Amino acid sequence: AQKITQTQPGMFVQEKEAVTLDCTYDTSDQSYGLFWYKQPSSGEMIFLIYQGSYDEQNATEGRYSLNFQKARKSANLVISASQLGDSAMYFCAMRGGYQKVTFGIGTKLQVIP
Amino acid sequence: DTGVSQDPRHKITKRGQNVTFRCDPISEHNRLYWYRQTLGQGPEFLTYFQNEAQLEKSRLLSDRFSAERPKGSFSTLEIQRTEQGDSAMYLCASSPPGVAPHSPLHFGNGTRLTVT
Numbered sequence: 382a383q384k385i386t387q388t389q390p391g392m393f394v395q396e397k398e399a400v401t402l403d404c405t406y407d408t409s410d411q412s413y414g415l416f417w418y419k420q421p422s423s424g425e426m427i428f429l430i431y432q433g434s435y436d437e438q439n440a441t442e443g444r445y446s447l448n449f450q451k452a453r454k455s456a457n458l459v460i461s462a463s464q465l466g467d468s469a470m471y472f473c474a475m476r477g478g479y480q481k482v483t484f485g486i487g488t489k490l491q492v493i494p
Numbered sequence: 495d496t497g498v499s500q501d502p503r504h505k506i507t508k509r510g511q512n513v514t515f516r517c518d519p520i521s522e523h524n525r526l527y528w529y530r531q532t533l534g535q536g537p538e539f540l541t542y543f544q545n546e547a548q549l550e551k552s553r554l555l556s557d558r559f560s561a562e563r564p565k566g567s568f569s570t571l572e573i574q575r576t577e578q579g580d581s582a583m584y585l586c587a588s589s590p591p592g593v594a595p596h597s598p599l600h601f602g603n604g605t606r607l608t609v610t
Binding site for chain 2: 385414416418423424425426427428431433472474480481482483484485486487
């Protein structure tokens, strides 16, 4: 079974500052993928970034980076230079093999001008 | 690439009625997923198709729920005898063929169901 834990129900960040959203996971699979999604108030789920379990380098996509610590089973999302449009729910998710993707309960990020 | 399309966007129904939702995945995607999301929660897995085969169903999916993907293209999710607890956002997602677990899911905008 797979499990995703997000322990920060809500986070605030000042505009232009960086913020880290925490995610820990549990799985017995050797090969798995970790994902972060953004869900604005409009409701759509937007894929942000992916990290494979065998990737040695942390994934980066523009202002998003994933701080992957395999031994700790953590996959934190770092957003640099926060913008007002980053205010949204953020979900960490994982997938092993061809299985379903399992999501955490999310973190609500609010960017303060 | 027109994205994942879901219809309708909103559905209000009375308790006890049947409802059906449709999902059109991205055309070259062979895997299709249904999720349910309630307020303040992450998406919960309901069921998954690879082409026309339904490969996995969640225990959350009671006998009142049924999903089909008859020709491996669009999918329908039917809820019979709706209950107020069925009120939620129903999300459809698809992913391309290729090596999982690397393929992200691409989501539609969802169907918001309200049962009165």
